Amino acid sequence: MSIERSQDLLFEYAAGMLDDARRFMIDAHLQMSEQGRASVRVCEEIGGYLLVRDCDVVSMQPSARERMMEMIDHALHHDAALAAEEAQTKKQCAQTVEMLKMLGLSGELVDHLEESCRHACHTKKWSGWNAKIRYFDVDTGCARSRMRLVRIDAGAELPTHSHRGEEMTLLLKGTMRDEYGSYGPGDLIIRYDGEIHTPVIGKDEDCVCLALTYRPLKMRCVFRRVINIFHRF
């Protein structure tokens, strides 16, 4: 069951079947996971194979070749424009990146998140459910989903909760454990409908993770219902 979940996702990623929010998560995961990259590479090789072997060859329009040659001539002079565009993107995402840097995350991941933010990523100030948990929303452009960058104090224990729908968590920094296992940076944790867990953060370090959910979580413990007000992911 477990292997299948992640392998399904990596396959769907490679085949181009994922929505923006899930793709963002997988992109980030791949930056941190060599094994994940290897899995995706196999899937992409199959895509390349299909492109070469199984795509019937469709004629391009008669003028296409000539237009292409014009386009690459043109493009030679427009590398500068491309660079300017990239600089603009960097600027737009600077706030997110600053925060990530403040958290002490690695340069590569930061660069990657910056790239992933290209289409839609604006940030809000850090909000908190309580002193131990802080977060801000990352706009993924997908209305159905909610993505948050969450920072949780070392040693904190989150309320026991179940899920309606799917939750993906990518651990960026620190460690975490729940009823199902222990996780470290780069691990992608996928929880499905009805699964109940109680995440506990490792004592040595604050935990930072990206959490993507598709429906509100449901608190299990009545006494903790109040937390649910703050804990809407």
Place this chain on the structure above:
Amino acid sequence: MQPSGVSPDIQKKSLDQLLQTVGARKDKAAFMTLYDYFAPRVKSYLLKGGLAEDEAEELAQETMLMVWQKADGYDPQIAAASTWIFTVARNKRTDYFRKMGRVITTAPEKFYDLSSDEDSPFESFYEQEVNEDIASAMKTLSPEQVEIIRKAYFEDKAHSQIAEETGLPLGTVKSRIRLAMDKLKHALGKSGHDHDQITHGEVKG
């Protein structure tokens, strides 16, 4: 099926080398050889994804332009040219769907002509440049498995849409894809230890 308008000496070069040459030297002749070979295939890929003729044409051009612009980032050690160009086309398609606000498309029916597999109108001059391991691994699949894999790659469809079309329950579609992929990975010798580090519900970093 040879690409047209290509001089024989260039034809001898592998696609990977051509792409590398484009990346290293902005070599236009090398690029146009790649263009002649890949643009019609990329267009075909996009048509299968449900794009109209004009859209597919334009996006194929844009894909190839991006190949030109980003070729310096290509590393033959990591991927075959076909794999790399597939990912460029796939990302272009995703961007396009996003721009159009389209999440799922309905693809035309005509692409599942499995009977053409054997006598292969797709055999190409560059055949030897396809990853042979992948090619032989694909041969271990049943026609049904090949079809479901094709649907997944070519059409912009969630598993649930494939389930609807094939009349199979969603879980069955997922497990069939999974089975096919396991079979492929096994044939590629990539099963087994791949799974060692994966525990319940997680991909280990």
